[in-house]
Amino acid sequence: MSTETLLIELGTEELPPKSLTKLATAFHDGIQSQLDKAALSYEEISWYASPRRLAVEVKVLAAKQEDKQVEKRGPAVTVAFDDQGNPSKAAEGWARSNGITVEQAERLVTEKGEWLLHRANVKGKSVKEIIPEIVSSALTKLPIPKPMRWGNARTQFIRPVHTLTIMYGNEILPCETLGVSSDNKLQGHRFHQKDKVTLTHADEYITTLNKAFVIADFSERKAKIVEQINQAAEQIDAVALMDEELLEEVTALVEWPVTLVGTFDEEFLNVPAEPLIYSMKDHQKYFPVTNKAGELINKFIFVANIESKDPQQVIFGNEKVIRPRLADAEFFYKTDKKQRLSDRLDKLANVLFQKQLGTVKDKSERIATLSQSIARTINENTEEAYRAGLLSKTDLMTDMVLEFPQVQGTMGKYYARHDGESEAIAQALEDQYRPRYAGDSLPEANIGCAVAIADKIDSLVGIFGINQPPKGDKDPFALRRAAIGIIRIIIEKELEIDLTALIEESIVLFGDKLSNTNTANEVLDFIMGRYRAFYQEQGINIDVIQAVMANKPSSPLDFDKRIKAVSYFRTLDAAVTLAAANKRVGNILAKFEGQLYEGFKLELAQEAEEKELAQVFAKVNEQVKPLMASKNYQGALTQLAQLKTSIDVFFDNVMVMSDDEAVKTNRLTLLNEIRNCFFEIADISQLQ
Known part of the structure; x- marks a missing residue:
């Protein structure tokens, strides 16, 4: 059967840059799924996207379905x-x-x-019969939250549509959708190629557009931008700040990238780097530049969508645009410094945190008290912790943060330093929001840890306390992220903090604002529910996590020590036997309706094997007690692993469920004591 390349392209007005790859992949997936459903064979399917086009290319596509x-x-x-x-x-x-x-x-x-x-x-249908319907169907299923109309037509799409090209080899496949009919005309670059270009064969799509100053391949265009930015930075002996999100957006904004370097007045460097960086990246889509020491310099790199005969004019235009943006940041910074952070505290009383939970000032006062308590627990300066908690939200009332919300906390640090607050307090104001996302850095110092934990616990307790926990994918207060943040801070900073006590203290601070009487349990369960994802990302087996969860330790650091101990124990030869024995004992005890003895009675022992097990356990238990007291769980489990041989012999030779009730109860008591010794660390019967 003959085969050819299929090319489908929709030419539009400029598409939303943040939606471009989502639209392109959805178009690709829609075409692919329907080709598979139609049983049309092909070798490879790819997508292309630029600001003014979505395209799909199918290589070696069969000309018709099989009969x-x-x-x-x-x-x-x-x-x-x-x-x-x-x-x-x-x-x-x-x-x-x-x-x-x-x-x-x-x-x-x-x-x-x-x-x-x-x-x-x-008889199998031909490509000519099948493809038009597939294209129309795939376009109707694109993720377009707000379609628009244009002209006098009732047609709707994310942007006005100008061209539709569907070619199978050198044949144009007839199709009419979104108000346009298919032909072989493509839009070139808006400025460099104003007239449409003709595609003579589907295989020539990329080369035809290249001649029209369009790099249709998104990945190729992105790689070219990265290469150009690195070359531009190298020429000025600097380093460009490239983040993936900005790169994706810039790639979606240009069809023919040309990278240039601009300069701004050096006096703006007196403003903290963060708002300058956000201004360049978020407002202008520029790439800020630092020297080799990581300090911001008065240069920026930008990507133009035009190859100008006079690039200096393009540079001058962008320098002219960025100046008022940076001037605004400078003005906000100078104005904000005229008022101390502490003087802004009362203004927080006019900002609502949550209708039922009060104002941001109320929250700040709760955070301050909770931070002080945490600092006391971890042996840190309680006065600094209280002060940091009290000032934690005051930078929200500054002009800079109102203009650049992303720098909340960071500007608090700079303004606190200017006010003469201690460095620990200043740093804590920035650290309170950490970690902001998966993999983000943690607070630098323990005062910052105290404020960060207090802030997150306050939000969790408050929102659960008014019965508004996260549901499905809705989590407006980012409580899942807060819970993971608490776990990370406590474990990675090795802080001895008990969540149960902390949650109870937080509940008291809310007074009569909370209506949920089960808040403490729900918050603790919610935080513990984050352990699974946290440890699975580290490669910890799910059965290990479940084994420790059964014990429900309320200290994350203690939980982590148990996880590491059980993970190690799982590698021992004795683990399989002892896990099975614990499971067996648990099943037997679940069916036992009598009352166990307070302790094993040696005088009731009849078999040598049960006497030996009791003696070995007594000896091992003496070694385990000090290890448990010092929370050396790995050492304790290593000692308990010595019971393997004695337990094997016991089960092989001793009838646990003896006809003699006293003997049976005595044997069950011994097994229960052994099981409880393990269970003090984890339920190892969960191990697979």
Whole structure:
């Protein structure tokens, strides 16, 4: 069967840059799924995207579907004919729908009976017949939250559509959708190629657009931008600040990238770097530049969508645009410094945190008290912790943060330093929001840890306390992120903090604002629910996590020590036997309805094996006690692993469920003591 390349391109006005790759991949997936459904064979399918086009290319696509034989079963013979052998209406209707008479039908005989049967040879449809419908269907399924209309038509799409190109090899496949008919005309670059260009063959799509100053391949365009930015930075002996999100957006904004370097007045460097960086990146889509020491310099790199004959004019225009942006940041910074952070505290009383939970000032006061308590627990300066908590939200009332919300906390640090606050307090104001996302850095110092934990606990307790926990993908207060942040800070900073006590203290601070009487349990369960994802990302087996979860330790650091201990224990030869033994004992005890003894009674022991197990356990238990007291769980489990041989011998030779009730109860008591010793660390019966 013959094959060719299929090219589908939709030419539009400039598409939303932040949605471009999502639209392109959805278009690709829609085409691919329908090609597969239609059983059209192909070798490879790719997508292309630029500001003014979405395209899909299918390599080695079969010209038509394979012919196939279809069997259509009709009614059972007992239903198809009456007692005189005349065809029923059901049989005649089925035959008519298949274009035959009842007499022409074959018979299908099975063990369960006999049915009418029609075998039809179905000719495969051609690409020309199938593709137009596939394209129209894929376009209607694109993720477009707010479609628009244009002109006098009722057609709707994310942006006005100008061209539709569907080519199979050198043949144009007829199709009409979104108000346009398919042809072989493509939009070139808006400025460098104003006239449309002609595509003569689907295989020539990329080269044809390249000649029209369009790099259609998103990945190629992005790689070219990265290369150009690095070259530009190298020429000025600097380092460009490139983040993935900005790179993606800039790639979606240009079709023919040309990278240039601009300069701004050096006096703006007196403003903290962060708002300058956000101004350049967020407002202008520029790439800020630092020297080799990581200090911001008065240069920026930008990517133009035009190859100018006079690039200096392009540079001058961008320098002219960035100056008022940086001047605003400078003005905000100078103005904000005229008022101390502490003087802004009362203004927080006018900002609502949550209707039922009060103002941001109320929250700040709760954070301050909770931070002080945490600092006391971890032996840090309680006065600094209280002060940092109290000032934690005051920079929200500054002009700089109102203009650049992303620098909240960071500007608090700079303003606190200017006010003469201690460095620990200043740093804590920035650290309170850490970690902001997965993999983000943690607070630098323990005062910052105290404020960060207090802030997150306050939000969790407050929102759960008014019965508004996260549901599905809705988490407006980012409580899942807060819970993971608490876990990370406590574990990675090795802080001895008990969540149960902390949650209870937080509940008290809310006074009568909370209506949920089960807040403490729900918050603790919610935080503990984050452990699974946290540890699975580290490659910890799920059975290890479940084993420790059964014990429900409320200190994240203690939880982590148990996880590491059980992970190590799982590698020991004794682990399989002891896990199975614990599971067996648990099952036996679950069925036992009597009362166990307070301790194993040696005088009731009848078999040598049970006496030996009791003696070995007593010896091991003495070694385990000091290890448990110092929370050396790995050492404790290593000692308990010595019980393997004695337990094996015991189960092989001793009948636990003796007919003698006293003997049976005594043996169960011994097994229960051993099981409880393990369970003090984790439920190892969960190990697979």
